[in-house]
Amino acid sequence: MDRRTFSGLALGSAVTGPLWAQPAAAAKKKVLRYAFRAPESTLDPVKASDIYSRTITAHIFESLYTYDHLARPVKFKPLLAAGMPEHDEGYRVWRVKLRSGIYFPSDAAFKGQRREVVAEDLVYAMKRFADPKNVSPVWGFIDSFKFLGLAELRQKAMDQKTAFDYDTPIPGVRALDKTTIEYRMAQPRPRFIEFLAASDLFGAVAREVVEHYGADIDKHPVGTGPFKLTEWRRASLIVLERNPEYREHFYDAEPAPDDAEGQAMLAKFKGRRLPMIDRVELSIIQESQPRWLSFLNEEHNLIQEVPPEFISQAMPNGQIAPHLQKRGVRGQRVLMPDNAYTMFNLEDEVVGGYTPERVALRRAIALGMDVEREIRLTQHGQAVIAQASVAPQTTSYDPQFRSAMSEYNPTKAKALLEMYGYVDRNGDGWREQPNGQPLVLNWSMEDDQRGRQRSEIWLKDMKAIGLKVEFKTGKWPELLKAARAGNFQVWQVGGQSASPDSQGSLQRYDGSQVGGQNLARFKRPEMDAIYTKLSEMPDGPERDKLFVEAFRIGTVWMPYKIRYHSVRADLFHKGVTGYRRPVFWQEFWHYVDVES
Incomplete structure (x- = not known):
């Protein structure tokens, strides 16, 4: 799934413990600068769902585990954990031992001191997702793991209209002692380590910090990671600096033997203390041209996802343009584990529901969308047409798989509409609903250049099959908020897989995740049963068959039109070394060096 004005954080008084050696006065700070193409929404992990x-x-x-920065295929490594997890009772119980000597940095919440991480910090962090007060968009995903007692504790607070009781122990997530965490789930979870490796969501959180800052916790993220927030101007600029109290953590990785680039990075950086840079400056530049010019003018030394309209200038035929090569610019192209999709609100009175005529309308809209043209005009060829919700690079992705999801057939779309009573009764050129009421598609759209391009394409596509469209424009965070509340009819978003398991792409079909990952509000018992079964099954041919059935159900009911998987081109100026785009995770800054 598959996105604000604050500065000068007061992080407490004098620091104790070992610090980074102070650089010489003349030393120039190593700064990584780049831009997001959409604004952040929050810095509180419990409320974050955008990339x-x-x-x-x-x-x-930081979470208990992480991904090896260079390994492809992916490998998991301990981060806060002292070693790999233990599991028993058929993958229903998992236990993890914490590494000693890991600290939250000095903060006013700790009376100006730093504080060692304990197992209860991971328990508390998990319980925050269940607290109804937090309205976490990730709760449905958490609940799908069926941690024993967690949903019941949440329900008790809701039923009694009382504060969530963080002090009540539950068997599903508990600290056996100061350094041991145990997770107990109702069903087997063979791939649970993927859950434990999501630092962006499931890192250690100190209760003192949350209680100290209260409603302002979003402005005071205090974690054990390599960077700390120092400036935040919402939807404009975010600055993070090296955490001066970060523990001794050294560069190491296991690239494949035939991975020449990875082996070269390992040889260059192995043993270097992390992070290697001092500061990260993130701008928010939603329009493509100024974002591209900021990179060309070296205001930014990295650009993630070269805007498609500039790809021919940047990487013609997949190679760095000669004029950029002369400047020392290097780059990478990657088929991303993502989906771009159009979604329908299944609770909407026009496009929603499960009756034959409503399903026919959604399928006709999907058949009428010329995705190949969209890729050519808005992505400039930097995408591949999707056949199902499964994302590339995940376990059950098959590049040879074909389905009706990718079909473009306006003739069939018109025949389907005619068959189910969507006809033009008054001769104005637009179809009415089967009951004779006007039919107007209210389509949400971002108010940026790409949004305008897409609106022109889809307006033409829908006109060709006799459907009238009106676009409702807004900023990305506003549209996301509305979608979570179910206040939309048709919208398009993108989702990126957060783990190697293809099941992550099916979260948007899971009925328990409505309002979270399932923005279409799709609920079908047969799909929910498949989602649960996939969670419990080990990898193998039988599980792959179940995925195919899930893809079929998604195509039949069409709550989402999965359009394409994107190809991303990233460029970086001379001096930026060690960059490799993460696959299923987000953290990479501490593995990058910026040389003068």
């Missing part, structure tokens, strides 16, 4: 917010939180907070 921009989660990129920031992933560098402030």
